[in-house]
Amino acid sequence: MADAARRMRDLAEKALREPFPLRIRAWDGSEAGPPDAPMLVMRRRRALRRLLWKPGELGLARAWVAGDLDIEGDLYEALDLIAGIVWDTDEDGAPHPGGFRRAVDLLRNPHTYRLAREALVLAGPGLPPSPPPEEARRRFGPLHSPGRDKQAISHHYDVGNDFYERVLGPSMVYSCAYWEHPETTLEEAQYAKLDLVCRKLALRPDQTLLDVGCGWGSMVLHAAEHYGVRAVGITLSTEQAAYARKRVAEAGLTDRIDIRVQDYRAVADGPYDAISSIGMAEHVGRDLYREYAAHLYGLLRPGGRLLNHQIARRPWADEEAYHVDEFIDRYVFPDGELAPVGSTVSRLEEAGFEVRDVEALREHYALTLRAWVRNLEDHWQEAVRLTGAGRARVWRLYMAASALSFEQNRIGVNQVLAVRTRPSGAAGMPPARPWP
Incomplete structure (x- = not known):
């Protein structure tokens, strides 16, 4: 029986x-x-x-x-x-x-x-089963050193651009969208997020923008096309960079946009009028966040603005007991670390920034992740063909579980707007928010 x-x-x-x-x-x-x-x-x-x-x-x-x-x-x-x-x-x-x-x-x-x-x-009898091949291989080098960071980024972002197209949709934006209305489509919500970032940065024609962790180039393309800036986008993923350069060429913007495979610590050609860092700071590491904030501060002109868009976790009573989620570390974001939003604000202030605005977008990320899960499920057979069943299963599990985590306030996401004030103390900010 x-x-x-x-x-x-x-x-x-x-x-x-x-x-x-x-x-x-x-x-x-x-x-x-x-x-x-x-x-x-x-x-x-x-x-x-x-x-x-x-x-x-x-x-x-x-x-x-x-x-x-x-x-x-x-x-x-x-x-x-x-x-x-x-x-x-x-x-x-x-x-x-x-x-x-x-x-x-x-x-x-x-x-x-x-x-x-x-x-x-x-x-039944048997030895401990071996981990699936999709589990991240052992990384070499000190934690969050440039070489090890490149290995970690490659594990997640070099899965294949065709696969990401099926999941992210035409926008190719891999961060929280901005849902102004319940009936908004994913593409409309991603456009709204990119435009919100540009408005918070108060971008104007011929200003210079550095996009840290530029992904497939969506932010620099939006800023150049709609706000007339000159932009530099940096990523550690060679596949992302190749895709972004192709998009820039197709848009006829090679004279305004430069895509580089470069660690943020190696950028030395500022000062820039504005810096966007969208979904990148999670890879920096807690112990290096002061260095990250200080380096971005040094790359900005006085009066320049930084928009830091970052996933955050709840603070622990014992911060020393914090540990990285095993599934996420081994299958999704190797070496990724989350910090409470208060810690992010403190590190930025310690670097010299004046923090002017913090906007929580937690519910927006839950909607974004559910949209990505639907895209993956709608293109399941293609996704399996492109990246293998195991990798597709990793993504379905991670995105669905993450949507629940945002909905239940176990994690959040925040846009922190900070300014490098002028020597006089002037921030160049309007008296009231010109964005919603």
């Missing part, structure tokens, strides 16, 4: 000491659990072995990426239920291993031999 699903459910409920919230379908075709809940599909015994050998989000992620585990039904609902098992969150917003980790620890305890024995029998 096929009953692996029932046995897994019973085992999970004994270990968790609470009802298991998802329905389970096991490798033998059996099903168990609430009939109306999303379906957790355990395609192979190896999925259970991954969870036993590496409990928590990393084991789940490896099983998902490898195709050992799948979800049928509402992906967002399922991920929300799973997060409730995997993580507990303190009042300070810091996540800690939750019921799932405690359950696995219980199964490993010699005093609960019967539960452990049943789990091992269900999982």
Whole structure:
């Protein structure tokens, strides 16, 4: 009799000491659990072995990426239920291993031999499964050194421009859009975000703009086409740079836009009238943020403005205990680190900037991510052909889970507008915000 699903459910409920919230379908075709809940599909015994050998989000992620585990039904609902098992969150917003980790620890305890024995029998014999090939290779060099940063950036951004076209759409903007109305399309929302940045920077014809982490060139193209600036865009991704240069040439703007493969620390040809850094500072690293802020300050003219658009996390009561999310670090953004928005503001002020405006766009990023997930799902077969099933699965999981994190205020995103004031102290800012 096929009953692996029932046995897994019973085992999970004994270990968790609470009802298991998802329905389970096991490798033998059996099903168990609430009939109306999303379906957790355990395609192979190896999925259970991954969870036993590496409990928590990393084991789940490896099983998902490898195709050992799948979800049928509402992906967002399922991920929300799973997060409730995997993580507990303190009042300070810091996540800690939750019921799932405690359950696995219980199964490993010699005093609960019967539960452990049943789990091992269900999982079947075998060594710890190898991580899927999509997991980031070991990086070499000191953390956030230029060479290591280039390796980390390549892992995420050199997946293939054709793949990014399917996910991001024609705008090729890989950062939070600005949704002025619920019925706004992704393209309209990305246009609105780029224009909002230009207006906050008060760009004018023939001013010079440095775009740090320019991606596929969308910001510099928008600023040059609609505001007449002369722009430099820098990226560490060779694939992004090639794509951006092609777009610049097609737009007939090679005399106004320069795309470089360059680390921000190597830029030395300022001063610039304005600097935009959109979705790049997450790669800088906590220990180097003072250097980042000071270097950008040095590249601005007196009176120049910086727009820093950056994902932020909630502050922890014990900041020394902060650790990087394992799934994100190994599969999505190697070496990426988030900081609270207050820390970002402090580092900018320490560098000499006057911070003039902070706008939280958390809900906007949730809408953006859901739009990207829809794009990926609509182009699923093409995405798999372009980058492989495992990589496509990484992206679907990471974007859907991130949308939930923004919706539930576990992470946020902020635009911080700062000015290098003139020697007199003048900031050159209008008395009231000229943007919405």
